[in-house]
Amino acid sequence: MGWSLPENLSTPALVVDHDVLVANVGRMAARMRHRGVALRPHAKTHKSLDVAALQRDHGATGLTVATVGEAEVFAAGGHDDLFIAYPVIAKWGKTERLARLAASVRLSLGVDSLPAAQLLVDGGLAGTATVMVEVDTGQHRSGVPPEAAGPLAEAVADLGLEVEGVFTHGGHGYWTPDAPAGAARDEVARLGQAVDSLARWGIATSRVSAGSSPTVLGSAMAPVTEERPGTYVFNDRQQVALGVADSEQVALVVAATVVSTAVRGQVVIDAGSKSLGSDRPRWLEGFGTVPELDGAMVTSLSECHGIVVIDERTPPRVGTMVRVVPNHVCPVVNLFDSYDVVVGGELVDRWPVSARGHLA
Amino acid sequence: MGWSLPENLSTPALVVDHDVLVANVGRMAARMRHRGVALRPHAKTHKSLDVAALQRDHGATGLTVATVGEAEVFAAGGHDDLFIAYPVIAKWGKTERLARLAASVRLSLGVDSLPAAQLLVDGGLAGTATVMVEVDTGQHRSGVPPEAAGPLAEAVADLGLEVEGVFTHGGHGYWTPDAPAGAARDEVARLGQAVDSLARWGIATSRVSAGSSPTVLGSAMAPVTEERPGTYVFNDRQQVALGVADSEQVALVVAATVVSTAVRGQVVIDAGSKSLGSDRPRWLEGFGTVPELDGAMVTSLSECHGIVVIDERTPPRVGTMVRVVPNHVCPVVNLFDSYDVVVGGELVDRWPVSARGHLA
Numbered sequence: 001m002g003w004s005l006p007e008n009l010s011t012p013a014l015v016v017d018h019d020v021l022v023a024n025v026g027r028m029a030a031r032m033r034h035r036g037v038a039l040r041p042h043a044k045t046h047k048s049l050d051v052a053a054l055q056r057d058h059g060a061t062g063l064t065v066a067t068v069g070e071a072e073v074f075a076a077g078g079h080d081d082l083f084i085a086y087p088v089i090a091k092w093g094k095t096e097r098l099a100r101l102a103a104s105v106r107l108s109l110g111v112d113s114l115p116a117a118q119l120l121v122d123g124g125l126a127g128t129a130t131v132m133v134e135v136d137t138g139q140h141r142s143g144v145p146p147e148a149a150g151p152l153a154e155a156v157a158d159l160g161l162e163v164e165g166v167f168t169h170g171g172h173g174y175w176t177p178d179a180p181a182g183a184a185r186d187e188v189a190r191l192g193q194a195v196d197s198l199a200r201w202g203i204a205t206s207r208v209s210a211g212s213s214p215t216v217l218g219s220a221m222a223p224v225t226e227e228r229p230g231t232y233v234f235n236d237r238q239q240v241a242l243g244v245a246d247s248e249q250v251a252l253v254v255a256a257t258v259v260s261t262a263v264r265g266q267v268v269i270d271a272g273s274k275s276l277g278s279d280r281p282r283w284l285e286g287f288g289t290v291p292e293l294d295g296a297m298v299t300s301l302s303e304c305h306g307i308v309v310i311d312e313r314t315p316p317r318v319g320t321m322v323r324v325v326p327n328h329v330c331p332v333v334n335l336f337d338s339y340d341v342v343v344g345g346e347l348v349d350r351w352p353v354s355a356r357g358h359l360a
Numbered sequence: 361m362g363w364s365l366p367e368n369l370s371t372p373a374l375v376v377d378h379d380v381l382v383a384n385v386g387r388m389a390a391r392m393r394h395r396g397v398a399l400r401p402h403a404k405t406h407k408s409l410d411v412a413a414l415q416r417d418h419g420a421t422g423l424t425v426a427t428v429g430e431a432e433v434f435a436a437g438g439h440d441d442l443f444i445a446y447p448v449i450a451k452w453g454k455t456e457r458l459a460r461l462a463a464s465v466r467l468s469l470g471v472d473s474l475p476a477a478q479l480l481v482d483g484g485l486a487g488t489a490t491v492m493v494e495v496d497t498g499q500h501r502s503g504v505p506p507e508a509a510g511p512l513a514e515a516v517a518d519l520g521l522e523v524e525g526v527f528t529h530g531g532h533g534y535w536t537p538d539a540p541a542g543a544a545r546d547e548v549a550r551l552g553q554a555v556d557s558l559a560r561w562g563i564a565t566s567r568v569s570a571g572s573s574p575t576v577l578g579s580a581m582a583p584v585t586e587e588r589p590g591t592y593v594f595n596d597r598q599q600v601a602l603g604v605a606d607s608e609q610v611a612l613v614v615a616a617t618v619v620s621t622a623v624r625g626q627v628v629i630d631a632g633s634k635s636l637g638s639d640r641p642r643w644l645e646g647f648g649t650v651p652e653l654d655g656a657m658v659t660s661l662s663e664c665h666g667i668v669v670i671d672e673r674t675p676p677r678v679g680t681m682v683r684v685v686p687n688h689v690c691p692v693v694n695l696f697d698s699y700d701v702v703v704g705g706e707l708v709d710r711w712p713v714s715a716r717g718h719l720a
Binding site: 007008009010011012013044066067086087088089091092093094112113115116119134136140141142143144171257259260261262263268270273274275277278279280302303304305307317318319321330331334335336337357359360 | 367368369370371372373404426427446447448449451452453454472473475476479494496500501502503504531617619620621622623628630633634635637638639640662663664665667677678679681690691694695696697717719720
């Protein structure tokens with residue numbers, strides 16, 4: 001990691017290097033343009049109007065979000081083409097909010113069941129929002145099997161909803177360090193089967209959406225027309241371990257201070273689970289790495305304490321500031337209210353995490 | 361769990377039952393009064409001025425917080441006796457903030473090293489804030505060994521800081537389901553050794569502070585003069601598994617909606633790691649339980665998806681609202697901006713999570 005921290009941070013802090021961020025945003029945009037695939041980045045990673053504006057300036061065709069609340073924040077920020085890539089349930093106040101959104105932006109919604117589609121119709125969303133049928137391409141989280149996409153699409157269309165196409169999230173690309181390539185192939189193959197299934201039921205498909213940062217390069221080909229990676233803007237320890245980013249492409253760290261060296265063989269930093277999150281894939285040890293301590297690992301977390309096991313006989317002094325590369329950046333960003341933005345090791349801006357929370 | 365959800369929630373939601381909360385707050389206060397031990401609850405759990413007011417009304421002598429930012433929120437809310445039970449590093453803007461706090465409230469600060477104490481002195485805090493020496497009683501996170509407490513206290517006092525006493529967190533009470541009793545005994549015994557060590561170095565101890573929700577009942581005895589439990593206000597799956605709360609004393613759940621039943625043998629709810637956190641002790645499987653689904657477990661999490669494995673051939677319908685009892689409530693509260701407060705199954709209030717974030 002070629003970039004460094006300014007000294008005037010108050011830790012723990014969420015710090016982003018502007019040069020690396022812009023390079024990451026630009027690189028993905030150029031690659032998708034070259035493949036002729038639309039880029040609709042997932043904004044759940046950054047939850048930031050500033051980062052979303054960068055993505056738009058580099059040619060993103062719209063944004064992906066996970067919740068109605070996130071859609072509202074980005075709509076208010078001037079983004080007019082939003083896809084809630086989630087099985088949206090239009091109940092308990094969300095119906096009215098979805099109707100307001102659909103009246104102001106081009107809104108598409110995920111659906112993987114007829115009851116959920118019926119709720120959209122009951123909420124008056126037919127004709128104002130479009131739907132994308134979610135397909136399970138191997139993650140087995142949500143989404144119907146490819147061969148069931150056609151019958152569901154036909155039933156949804158019969159309710160009066162406009163079906164634009166199909167989407168998937170090849171999240172099984174995160175399951176092992178060598179999973180991304182296979183998961184990307186699954187996305188392409190099974191979305192193809194889903195498109196065929198829709199065709200057999202008389203439904204034309206104009207949008208075929210795939211995506212995750214690990215699978216985006218492997219799946220950006222026909223029949224896929226759109227990709228929705230999120231994490232690529234910042235990258236993290238997991239993306240590097242999956243082999244889809246190198247450490248020079250990590251744009252975000254949590255800055256922390258060594259607060260205790262009282263217990264031998266370790267230091268305690270002021271970044272715990274409330275700033276690093278507790279996400280850890282089964283195949284990765286620890287909760288982050290510390291470049292300033294020879295890449296030592298954060299081995300355990302309390303809420304405001306992170307324990308870093310060190311080899312050195314002389315630990316760093318209490319008061320030393322260090323960087324932590326977190327395992328998974330999305331939940332980390334969601335814990336902070338703002339980014340400290342750095343250029344050339346100097347603090348130049350503070351960006352709000354505008355859609356922090358907004359879970360409902 | 362005898363209480364139920366109102367229907368007009370927008371999920372995922374942080375829901376607290378007022379009756380159970382008040383009973384929990386009152387029970388702990390009565391027990392500590394009976395033991396003659398001061399109760400200084402840890403506000404990192406609730407981060408709420410409303411809950412802190414309840415605790416004060418029930419006789420709490422002050423509040424414990426983990427960060428300077430939390431102290432500022434509770435000071436602004438009228439709490440005038442605050443203990444930052446953390447090895448505070450007075451650098452990078454925190455010095456001035458600590459000085460402002462010390463000028464407006466009775467402020468005590470944790471210290472476990474001489475460099476950290478020197479920073480407090482350099483920041484002009486001698487004479488305005490007091491310090492408590494942190495003692496490691498078995499968790500091996502921060503704090504000095506009991507026998508080193510005296511020398512450190514003497515050196516800290518030599519710098520001009522007033523040493524009030526010693527404190528510990530018997531966090532090893534969380535390590536196994538039967539750990540609380542032993543950890544409580546460790547707190548009492550090793551704080552006793554620390555008091556002796558201070559006495560040998562000529563330092564009188566007026567405050568001896570222990571605490572965690574699992575160890576509070578076992579350690580509320582001489583020489584301990586103060587307890588700092590946090591989680592007891594709400595309880596959670598972990599406290600029940602540790603045998604220090606029963607399920608009728610769980611005051612907080614995350615309300616979630618079934619959003620997908622497309623994959624057989626499971627349902628997907630709209631509470632994932634961004635609303636349940638990813639905390640999981642080694643000895644507990646899963647990320648929460650769902651009373652409405654026969655106590656089924658949340659077996660895996662994405663950011664906005666929780667997978668609940670179910671036995672039933674007929675899964676609950678898409679759109680069904682359920683409660684999730686989270687593993688560890690503190691990081692969960694920190695993900696939400698407000699509590700939905702329920703009395704008798706009816707939504708009666710919304711309380712802000714006023715100190716959400718405020719990590720630095």
